[in-house]
Amino acid sequence: MLNPVWIQTFATVAAARSFTDAGRQLGLSQSSVSEHIRRLEENVGRRLFVRDTHSLAMTPDGEALLVHARLILQALARAESQFSAPRLQGRVRLGTSDDLAQGPLPKVLAAFRNSHPDVELEITIGMTGKLYELMDAGTLDLMIGKRRDGERRGVPLFHGALEWLAVPGTVADLSRPLPLILVNEPSVTRAVVLDTLAKAGVQWRIVCSSSSHSGCVAAARGGLGLTVRARDLAGRGLVPPVNADSLPALPQVEFISLAARRLSRPAETLLRLLQKSDLRGSRLDD
Template sequence: MLNLDPYLLRAFISVAEVGTVNGAALSLHRTQAAVSMQIRKLEGLVGSDLFERSPKGLTLTADGLLLVPYAREILTLTDEVGKRLNGRQIEGRIRLGVVEDFAATRLIDILRDFRDKNARVDIDILVDSNARLAAMLENDELDIAVCDTSRCSRKPVHVWNEYLHWVGRTDIEFMPDMPLPVIMFVESCPWRGPAMATLATRNRNWRIVCEASTLVAMATAVRVGIGIGPMIAATIPEGCRALDRSIDMPGSARVDIGLYVRSGAREESRFLVDFVLRQVELGHA
């Protein structure tokens, strides 16, 4: 019978998220030697290596990746049993920063379900630019951040791969001999570069007719019919459609959105991160 000690599993999950034993030790308030010993003990119990070691840090092996969702579930059940037996609920306050495109789509259902189960946890939600969110996380002004991975120096605990599609009003038409009217993100946005790169994939002239600084601005400009703009699928507004399947339209651009947690974050923040990751692993996010 395999007995997996939650104490060892917490060390394993922390190392998997942070990518280094030293970083995990700081997060867990333990010594580096203690965390290293716990990982070696867990690997001995399961009979295989869970991490590949390199000068850049640790990465999960195939067996490590397999263990992650089970470890999270075991830890969640352990925590919930303990709280029920002790008559205690998670409580506190979380400072959450989210890029606008995710605040308006993916996170709504997750946060609703989390609040339904954890009514004593208050959540401050800040919607801002990718650069601003990354800076606030680095300065410990946020507990959790969801932003573009190109703007954050630390390792995300999860990455969503999204695609920017060129979107226009359903009835919009383009003359073949006229430049494409393009609605573009402002220069400070990390998605501007990938979006503009797709314009070079088609032998067609284009010009920027509008710059949008927010999702609301982009959606408004597209719905008005000013031109076509890059948007992730979940944010395409009513009355509009993705155009990049057309042979003479530019293709989609990939952007990576990371879920980050502050080092040394409090219990309620870690609980929300684990909740989000479980939803991802269950295919609900």
């Protein structure tokens, strides 16, 4: 077994190129440094340094071990940092659109929970428009969703191109009003879709409305009509119509994170994690 103390001594000697200087940095005698290196060499069964009275050089095996030593020491430092820091406590009120909630967001929340088990998460899932209202009312600490038209607040997370979706084999009949399945107002996606169709001069009719994207996906899977989602968050079991190229091209939408002006440490920690994570889901067509 590789003793972390020996590994630390080895890495320090490799950087200092001197047993004496390494001992000074570690607060050890030169004989102790030599003993650590000797026992490490015995443990790995390889010579790590070539020494004479005037110089110290690493062997190829020493160079190879140094790569692993640095990774080991970095992992130990991260572990010590996590468990020596005060545990976060409190509550975070997070709002998310349901299309993001159905993507990799649960994995991000699980990672946060594992690192900070004493923090209570209060999650609100709703249409982005409603989440903006809750943010403005001060009932959410954070929200992630689509950027509302004309909105300048928020930090971009990613862009997603909207696409038409239906059950496999669907051919959109452009000689008749398109049967649409859309979320209720207020909805960024609904506004974008209807504006695009109006500009293209394409007629439509709403055959089904839902309070959630998951409801729209369910209706579309039932064959009621066409729905729309960001390509990276496409609905399970749905694909673009056979003649999708004949339909008006839909624009990209921007997904953002938005935070209250004053955040608790738990909320700041979750916000940083969300902004570093890739919240785009993988496409699931089965």
